[in-house]
Amino acid sequence: MQFGLSEEQEMIVSTVRSFVENEIYPHEDVVERSGEVPIEVAERIKAKTLELGFYACNFPEEVGGAGLSYLEFALVERELGRGSMALTHFFGRPQNILMACEGEQQEKYLFPAVRGEKMDALAMTEPGAGSDVRGMKCAAVRDGGDWVLNGTKHFISGAEHADFFIVFVATGEDQTPRGPKKRITTFLVDRGTSGFTVRDGYKSVSHRGYKNMVLEFDDCRLSDAQVLGEVDGGFAVMNEWLYATRLTVAAFCVGRARRAFDYALDYAAQREQFGQPIGKFQGVGFQIADMITEIDAADLLTLSAASRLDAAVPANREIASAKLYASEMLARVTDAAIQVHGGMGLMDDYPLERFWRDARVERIWDGTSEIQRHIISRELLRPLGA
Numbered sequence: 001m002q003f004g005l006s007e008e009q010e011m012i013v014s015t016v017r018s019f020v021e022n023e024i025y026p027h028e029d030v031v032e033r034s035g036e037v038p039i040e041v042a043e044r045i046k047a048k049t050l051e052l053g054f055y056a057c058n059f060p061e062e063v064g065g066a067g068l069s070y071l072e073f074a075l076v077e078r079e080l081g082r083g084s085m086a087l088t089h090f091f092g093r094p095q096n097i098l099m100a101c102e103g104e105q106q107e108k109y110l111f112p113a114v115r116g117e118k119m120d121a122l123a124m125t126e127p128g129a130g131s132d133v134r135g136m137k138c139a140a141v142r143d144g145g146d147w148v149l150n151g152t153k154h155f156i157s158g159a160e161h162a163d164f165f166i167v168f169v170a171t172g173e174d175q176t177p178r179g180p181k182k183r184i185t186t187f188l189v190d191r192g193t194s195g196f197t198v199r200d201g202y203k204s205v206s207h208r209g210y211k212n213m214v215l216e217f218d219d220c221r222l223s224d225a226q227v228l229g230e231v232d233g234g235f236a237v238m239n240e241w242l243y244a245t246r247l248t249v250a251a252f253c254v255g256r257a258r259r260a261f262d263y264a265l266d267y268a269a270q271r272e273q274f275g276q277p278i279g280k281f282q283g284v285g286f287q288i289a290d291m292i293t294e295i296d297a298a299d300l301l302t303l304s305a306a307s308r309l310d311a312a313v314p315a316n317r318e319i320a321s322a323k324l325y326a327s328e329m330l331a332r333v334t335d336a337a338i339q340v341h342g343g344m345g346l347m348d349d350y351p352l353e354r355f356w357r358d359a360r361v362e363r364i365w366d367g368t369s370e371i372q373r374h375i376i377s378r379e380l381l382r383p384l385g386a
């Protein structure tokens with residue numbers, strides 16, 4: 001792993017930082033208070049991102065993306081993490097799994113997604129199947145030459161703006177010595193398909209304006225042309241393309257924590273009690289010291305895991321450690337930032353109570369902290385036969 005960024009990478013960081021400060025921060029209050037992203041704001045963010053050449057920056061150049069390395073993409077996500085997720089959603093980063101599109105699927109889904117003409121959403125989770133993906137009940141069965149899909153997905157982010165959905169569905173079951181094991185297939189499903197409804201989901205305390213929705217499939221008929229990858233090959237595409245998405249959560253957490261830290265540092269230097277800046281009291285100064293140490297540690301874990309991906313060496317454990325540590329670090333840092341601000345930390349005059357609320361989901365989505373610990377411990381123990 002190399003320490004220090006190249007001139008080009010520094011440029012990526014400063015460009016995205018300015019974008020977030022100029023195009024995202026000014027709209028955060030409106031989104032927070034209304035729970036909605038005004039359409040004209042969403043369109044402006046998208047247009048500016050396209051203009052800068054950052055739209056779909058996580059895709060290779062040969063399909064029209066910016067061809068960033070994993071490390072560079074982590075730097076982009078880190079800067080975007082400073083801003084409201086509801087707004088940075090329009091700094092489009094389509095799901096990498098679309099790289100599995102073949103033939104006509106590329107014209108219909110991949111290229112329009114990369115050009116910002118269509119938006120996608122990814123649907124795996126169900127009311128009865130979260131961490132246990134294979135426990136899904138959503139199933140497609142053969143009928144003539146088609147597939148007929150029934151079931152429900154919930155907690156689907158970005159569904160409100162999605163033109164199409166990447167949906168994981170059970171398409172059979174194998175009997176194994178450890179019991180029945182579902183076979184999973186990935187489908188590309190257009191909004192508006194007969195038998196497919198998108199409805200409002202739950203109201204979350206984290207990331208107001210970045211809504212989650214419920215997808216319902218009621219005898220929804222799909223063709224073989226809508227299968228992404230191979231029939232029964234859902235886990236293969238998932239493992240190949242969704243492997244690294246947890247790293248974007250880690251990078252987001254680092255960026256968000258640095259923004260919270262900046263508020264805490266400034267307040268500790270300015271706020272006076274007992275005739276001196278509160279930062280001079282060891283009780284506050286040491287909190288500041290712990291915050292920055294943890295943020296730097298999470299940053300290095302994240303960039304190190306990204307470098308491993310760039311070097312094409314195994315990174316599963318390292319990605320899990322980065323996601324685990326960075327999301328738990330963000331919870332501690334946002335909590336400490338409020339503590340440093342005293343009562344004002346809880347008031348919505350500052351964005352700190354929002355950062356604190358937003359932080360809560362990071363330990364849950366893209367694999368809970370417990371699932372990350374499971375991945376880490378299995379990677380270490382399995383080679384020892386345990």
Ligand SMILES: Cc1cc2nc3c(=O)[nH]c(=O)nc-3n(C[C@H](O)[C@H](O)[C@H](O)COP(=O)(O)OP(=O)(O)OC[C@H]3O[C@@H](n4cnc5c(N)ncnc54)[C@H](O)[C@@H]3O)c2cc1C
Nearest residue numbers: 122123124125130131155156157212364365366367368370
């Ligand atoms: C706001 C929001 C947006 C989301 N967006 C999407 C999306 O766009 N697409 C999508 O598909 N999903 C999405 N999710 C789903 C998310 O990935 C799941 O919530 C997550 O995987 C956990 O599943 P669950 O909520 O069903 O919890 P469960 O799996 O029911 O877990 C409950 C508790 O049990 C623990 N647990 C479960 N299994 C184990 C185990 N083996 N060992 C130890 N502990 C365990 C968990 O860690 C957790 O503490 C979103 C969730 C939220 C909250």
